Structures are given as C-alpha cells and as structure tokens.
Amino acid sequence: MTATLERGLNALREQIDAPVAAFFSSCVSCGICAEACIFYRETHDPKFTPIRKLDLMRRLWRNEYTLFGRLANMVGLGRRITDDDLSAWEELVYDSCTMCGRCTMACPVGNDITMMIRKMREGMSAAGHGPVELIGAAQRHSDGSSPMGDLRKALRARVKHASQETGIDIEFDKQGADYLAIFSAQEIAEFPDVIAAMARIFKKAGVTWTVSEDAYEATNVGVQIGNRDIARLLVGRIVDTAEKLGVKGVISPECGHAYQALRWEGPNLIGRPYTFEVVHIIELLDRLRAQGKLKTTGKDTTRLTFHDPCQINRRGGIDREPRNLLNMVADDFIETDDAGTMNWCCSGGGGVGPNERANAVQSKAFNMKKRQFEKVAPDKIVTMCAFCHHTLEAQLDDNNMDIEVQGLTELMAEYLDDETWERGPER
Amino acid sequence: MNNPYFDLLMWARGPAFNIALFIFVAGIALRVVEIVALGRKRDLAPAKGNPVAQGLKTIFTRSVPRKGLVAYAPITYIGGYIFHMGFFVAFFLFGPHIAFIDGLIGVSWPNLSRVIIESAVALSVLALFALLYARMADPVRRALTTFDDCLVWLLSLLPMVTGYVAVNKLFGDPTLMLALHILSVELLMIAFPFTKLMHAVTFVMARYYNGAIQGRKGAQS
Structure with a gap:
C-alpha cells in the first residue's frame, strides 16, 4: 500500500462516526436516492445512484468497524480498497455529485448521503485524488x-x-x-x-x-x-x-x-x-425587512422566477427569507416545480462547475432546470448564489435561452426606497 | 403413535428458540453499541433550529415519501409499504403469536381475525415478489443488489409462507410445518443483526441524525 493511499484511508477513517455507521447499517438498497439525483435522472445511468458513490466508504466501515467485517478481514475475506478504486470513484464522488442534498431528503431510512459524500472527499483528497481544477484552486487560494x-x-x-x-x-x-x-x-x-x-x-x-x-x-x-x-x-x-x-x-x-x-x-x-x-x-x-429598515418602492413587472441554491436552502435552511424579499419587489413571481427545499441544483455546485472533466455530464444534468424554466417561461431568474448565477448564465447561453439572471441583493437594491439614488430603474 | 416431528417442534420451540433469541438480542445490542461507540463530535456552530426536536420528528415524518417520488419508483414505494404493514399485522396481531409472546414475557394485546391476518400475509407475499421483480428488472436496483438483499428477501418470505401453510394445513404434516415455520422465524432472528434486516432498528437512529443535522441549520428534513 502506498503512503498516499494509507493517508487517504486514514483521513477516511477519521470521518467514520456514529451517524455514518447508522446510515450504512440502515441502507436497504432501495435505490430511491437515484430518483432524487439530478445526474441519475438526466442520464439514467445506474452508476450515478448516490449510495453507490459511497461503496468504498461503506467497505472500509464494514471491514473495520463491524464485528463480522473484522472477522472476515482476519481470515482474508475483506476486500481492500486500492488506489485504482479511488481513481475509479473520482467520477462518482466529484464529477457527478454537486452535494446538492436531494438524496438526503429522499432516503426513506433517513441516510444523509450528501454528508457522507463530503466525508468521502476527505479521503479521496488526502490520497491525492480530485479534479485538477479544484487542486489548482486550492493551491492558489492557500498560497494567495x-x-x-x-x-x-x-x-x-x-x-x-x-x-x-x-x-x-x-x-x-x-x-x-x-x-x-x-x-x-x-x-x-x-x-x-x-x-x-x-x-x-x-x-x-x-x-x-x-x-x-x-x-x-x-x-x-x-x-x-x-x-x-x-x-x-x-x-x-x-x-x-x-x-x-x-x-x-x-x-x-x-x-x-x-x-x-x-x-x-x-x-x-x-x-x-x-x-x-x-x-x-x-x-x-x-x-x-422585518425591522422596517429595508423598504422598497415600485415592482419589477417582468415575469420572474427564483432558483434556490442547494447549500443555502436545502442544506442551509434559508427558504422563507428570499421569498419574503421577492414578494416586496416582484409583480409577476412564479415558482418552478419543486421550488424551495426540493429545488433542483443548477448542475454546477460542489466543484462540478470548474471541473472540465464533468462538462458533458453537467450539461446533461442542466436539462432538468432547462425544462423547469421552459415550463414557467420567465423573463428573469433571480438567485442568491453567485456560482449558481454564473452556472445558469453559462448553461442558458449554451442552450440558446435568452433569460436574464440576477442576484437577489441587486434586485432589492434596484427597488430600494431611496430618494437620494438617481440611477434607479424607471418606475 | 407419537408424531415423528414432535421432537423437532419441541426443539424449535425450546432450545433453538432460546439460541435464536440470544443471538437476536445480543447481536442487536452489539450492533447498536458498535454504532453508538463511534461517537459524534459536538457541533460548535450555533444552532438555528432545534436539532433534537427535528430529529425526533423526522423519525416519523420520513415515513411519508417526498412529493413526486412515488411516481418514479412505484413498486419500491407501494410494495415496501404493503410488505411492511402486512408483516407487522401478521407478526404482532395474530392470536397464536400474541399468545406466544404472552407466554414469553407476560404481555398481550387484542388480536385480529384470521381472515385479516391471512389477507395481510397474502398481500405481503405478493409485495415481496413485486419488490423482487423491481430489484431484478430495474437497473438501479439490480446494480445495488447484493447477496445480503437476496438472503433477506428469502428469510422474510419463509415465515409467511410456512405460517400460512401451517395454519391452513395446506400440505405436509401440520406438526412439521409448524416446526418449519418456527425455525424459519428463528433463521430470521439469527440473521437480523448481521444483515440489512438491522435497518428495522437503526432506521430510528439514521432518521434522527438526519433530522438533527438538518434541524440544527433550520433546514427542512
């Protein structure tokens, strides 16, 4: 076993705790998580089933943290994780998962699969595995x-x-x-x-x-x-x-x-x-707004929809707040299907966007959002994440969809009740 | 003349049951300790919601599928509900089972009529075959299927089939069929802690953790 693999497995071992053990013990391999996953739903490739992306972590847990697994290991029946395994899993753990959290919401036994993917990445990264773009970005950010x-x-x-x-x-x-x-x-x-x-x-x-x-x-x-x-x-x-x-x-x-x-x-x-x-x-x-310190005047009369960023709403608990604000300034606000907690990912989060290797599968995944937007036909999509904003603009452009994307803070400022502001929009 | 299967029945009801019960209880305890002993670091981020309350709530609310998902996996969802409810009804509400438990721990409750129990068993068995079909026919489920899944499917089926045959004296010697029914339950008990049957216990923990993690952030679960 190489030193980097051992380091990766040690990092993975550090991630195994009671919730992880409870989740793996509870999985009934029903496959419902696949139905909640944007990558599976848009490709129908079973390898993208979220819980399968954790097979290696589950193997480590079974081999080392369960009595049966340890006994099997002792007699040489436990399958070891190799560096080739980790290489093969990069596509599953990084390229086809935005850690959007829909699988976590869908799992009937309550497994927080997304949290385990986050943990799995600790092991992958420590073993030297990960998209080169993220490795480069990490280096630039650490050094600069x-x-x-x-x-x-x-x-x-x-x-x-x-x-x-x-x-x-x-x-x-x-x-x-x-x-x-x-x-x-x-x-x-x-x-x-x-x-x-x-x-x-x-x-x-x-x-x-x-x-x-x-x-x-x-x-x-x-x-x-x-x-x-x-x-x-x-x-x-x-x-x-x-x-x-x-x-x-x-x-x-x-x-x-x-x-x-x-x-x-x-x-x-x-x-x-x-x-x-x-x-x-x-x-x-x-x-x-609630304190009466944010007041607006006028309304955006364009047909407007909202994209919930997964990490802010589903994984972050900010669901009602943007809607309170939108209702102040939007005259024609329409929600897409599944809006709110179960919104679909923009397809670029979790490091997928910058990862060139994932471009093709990301484009396929975006079809979900594309259909949702086509259904409500908005003039403008408002969001509250700059990377969602960037991803939506890029993907809309690729799909020849002429829809404006705007950050919610900017939209609120446009309609701020501010008599000193001379460059406000025409009202 | 003594029934040649009587000794087998007595063994199944006596020593075999005691062994199975010991493995069942000790095995579950071991597995739960294995999980809990791993611990969980205290979360230092100030909570926005109430993790304990949402964890407890999620134990129950996660029994209801997310809007829209049933349509994508109807057999898995509907078959799963029917199987679990049928199994529960047959196991806990059949008169002889209640009498057996009463004899074991001195607790009893009202039973349901045999017609209802047998209907529940029949539906449960049908659901099991539907679930097996989905597991084999659907690429996602087929790819996830392991030996554990097949074993658990068989071990879940056997008590219901043998029980139905024994109660209705459909074929074979009734004493033998009753012994086989009890032995099939004992196999289920022995396998329980070491297979995915364990989810019947750990789902409570998993759902709690899920709800608590989300609830801490003020997010839905």
Whole structure:
C-alpha cells in the first residue's frame, strides 16, 4: 500500500462516526436516492445512484468497524480498497455529485448521503485524488488570497467604483463596524454590482460595514475538494480578521458553499465557536425587512422566477427569507416545480462547475432546470448564489435561452426606497 | 403413535428458540453499541433550529415519501409499504403469536381475525415478489443488489409462507410445518443483526441524525 493511499484511508477513517455507521447499517438498497439525483435522472445511468458513490466508504466501515467485517478481514475475506478504486470513484464522488442534498431528503431510512459524500472527499483528497481544477484552486487560494489568484487589486477597484457610483464611502478595515462583508471570487470577477447594492441598502438601513484585503474571499475550495486543513486555513483567515476588527458579524455573500463553510463547518474546523455572528446576506436583508429598515418602492413587472441554491436552502435552511424579499419587489413571481427545499441544483455546485472533466455530464444534468424554466417561461431568474448565477448564465447561453439572471441583493437594491439614488430603474 | 416431528417442534420451540433469541438480542445490542461507540463530535456552530426536536420528528415524518417520488419508483414505494404493514399485522396481531409472546414475557394485546391476518400475509407475499421483480428488472436496483438483499428477501418470505401453510394445513404434516415455520422465524432472528434486516432498528437512529443535522441549520428534513 502506498503512503498516499494509507493517508487517504486514514483521513477516511477519521470521518467514520456514529451517524455514518447508522446510515450504512440502515441502507436497504432501495435505490430511491437515484430518483432524487439530478445526474441519475438526466442520464439514467445506474452508476450515478448516490449510495453507490459511497461503496468504498461503506467497505472500509464494514471491514473495520463491524464485528463480522473484522472477522472476515482476519481470515482474508475483506476486500481492500486500492488506489485504482479511488481513481475509479473520482467520477462518482466529484464529477457527478454537486452535494446538492436531494438524496438526503429522499432516503426513506433517513441516510444523509450528501454528508457522507463530503466525508468521502476527505479521503479521496488526502490520497491525492480530485479534479485538477479544484487542486489548482486550492493551491492558489492557500498560497494567495483567492482561488482565482490575487484579487486584492480587483477588489480595491470594485469597491472604489461602487463608492463612486453610489457616493457612499466604503471603508476598508474599519474597526468596530457592525459587519465584515466578504465576497465570492465570482462576485468580484463577474458580478461586482452587488457591492454598490449592499452599500445603498446598508446606508439606508443604518448598518455599518467594512471590507478587508486580509479576508475578502468567502469561497472555500477546501470544503469542495474535501480537505479539512485547507478549509480550516481559509476559514481561519476570515475569523482572524473579523475578530481583529471587532465586528459583530460577518456577512456570508451570495455563495452556496461559502455559507456552508463559514456558517456551519467553520466553528468545527477551527475547534471553537466564533466571537461573532455569521449571517447570510439574504438572511440579513430579510431581518432588515422585518425591522422596517429595508423598504422598497415600485415592482419589477417582468415575469420572474427564483432558483434556490442547494447549500443555502436545502442544506442551509434559508427558504422563507428570499421569498419574503421577492414578494416586496416582484409583480409577476412564479415558482418552478419543486421550488424551495426540493429545488433542483443548477448542475454546477460542489466543484462540478470548474471541473472540465464533468462538462458533458453537467450539461446533461442542466436539462432538468432547462425544462423547469421552459415550463414557467420567465423573463428573469433571480438567485442568491453567485456560482449558481454564473452556472445558469453559462448553461442558458449554451442552450440558446435568452433569460436574464440576477442576484437577489441587486434586485432589492434596484427597488430600494431611496430618494437620494438617481440611477434607479424607471418606475 | 407419537408424531415423528414432535421432537423437532419441541426443539424449535425450546432450545433453538432460546439460541435464536440470544443471538437476536445480543447481536442487536452489539450492533447498536458498535454504532453508538463511534461517537459524534459536538457541533460548535450555533444552532438555528432545534436539532433534537427535528430529529425526533423526522423519525416519523420520513415515513411519508417526498412529493413526486412515488411516481418514479412505484413498486419500491407501494410494495415496501404493503410488505411492511402486512408483516407487522401478521407478526404482532395474530392470536397464536400474541399468545406466544404472552407466554414469553407476560404481555398481550387484542388480536385480529384470521381472515385479516391471512389477507395481510397474502398481500405481503405478493409485495415481496413485486419488490423482487423491481430489484431484478430495474437497473438501479439490480446494480445495488447484493447477496445480503437476496438472503433477506428469502428469510422474510419463509415465515409467511410456512405460517400460512401451517395454519391452513395446506400440505405436509401440520406438526412439521409448524416446526418449519418456527425455525424459519428463528433463521430470521439469527440473521437480523448481521444483515440489512438491522435497518428495522437503526432506521430510528439514521432518521434522527438526519433530522438533527438538518434541524440544527433550520433546514427542512
């Protein structure tokens, strides 16, 4: 056995806990998880059955954590996991799973298959397996400040532009601000209007906020590739900066896995609770709405639908908040089938999007969303994750579908009741 | 003249049952300890919802399929419901079974009529064959099928078939058929802790964990 394989198996062993054992003990191989999986449903290839993607992890658990398995192992009947096995499973664990969590919701015995895929990736990654794009992004982010390279200059430029556009001063490293705002690299690179949108909404609501070059990147490729050490390093940068600045909270941006990483995995990665609150931008906007601090005027009259990012709704519990906000500004809001908790993935999450090897299967998977959008025929799709936004735009373009995609924060800012704003939309 | 199968029946009801019961109880205890002993790290992220309440709730709510999924796996869902309900009715609500349990632990409850029990058994057996068909005909289920699945299918079928034959004296010596019925149940008990039959216990844990993990985040489960 090679050293890297042994390291991978050790990392996998560390992931096996009581829930994992309960899940494997409960599986009746009914195959219902396949019916909930976008990759199986759009390809009908049984190899994409979610629970099968965990065969290796199940083998390790049975061999080493059950009496029968240990006895079988002792007499040489336990099948060992090889490096070739891990190579073969890359397609299943990385290329054809966005960790969207639908299988977890469908499993009749309650197995959290998605959580186990996340754990499986820890073993794969430690054994040196994973998409080269994610490995490269992890390296760039660990060594620098973002998976897209050093975006500090770009951030400065975007913030300066937003300040000029809005006439609102956005201060870097402001001690004692209410919130530290962090962004997804996708927002800085592709959707920077969100900065001006936040500036206007927060100014109106009386919320103070700041930005820092030391921790501006919210995405966490460590969580996607399955490497706790990298994930811890990246979360640690945000935690250190937030605590140094003494902010009350950190605003998790419109990014699905960033919210998972910072809000739910982060304290467990660094081994202690934070001294500040983590709030998703849409949670915060809905809170401001409830407090009467976010008021809008006028409505978007286009036919508009909403795409729920899996990590924010299904895996993150933010379901009602975006709808509360949409109902303030949307005149013709229509939900797609399965909207909300059981929404279908955009097809690019969980590291599938950047993974070129997965392009073909991802395109097939997108057909689910395509049909859903065709059915409701929206003029605009609103979402609350920059990577979903990016994926939807790219896939819509590939499918020659002329539908606008917009982030919810930007939409709210468009209709902000703000008499000082001169560049508002025509009403 | 003594029935030649009487000794077999007495052995099945006596020593064999005791052995099976011991393996059943000790095996389940071992498996549960194997699971629980692995532990679970305390979650340090502040909870948004109530993990315990949602975990407990999910134990029950997960019995209802997600909207739309039944249409994609009708045999698995409907066959699964019929089999489980039929098995439960036959096992717990048949008079002689209740009398047996009463003799064992001194607890009894009202029974159902034989017509209902036999209908439940017949439906359960039909459901088992439908589930076997789905397992063989559907590529997803066929690919998931292991020796364990086939063994458990057979072990679930045998008590119902032998019980039906014994009660209705359809063929064979009634004493022999009763002994075979009891032995088939004992095989099921022995296999229980070491096969996927164990899901009948661990599904409670799995559903609880699922609900608690989701509930902590304020997410649905």
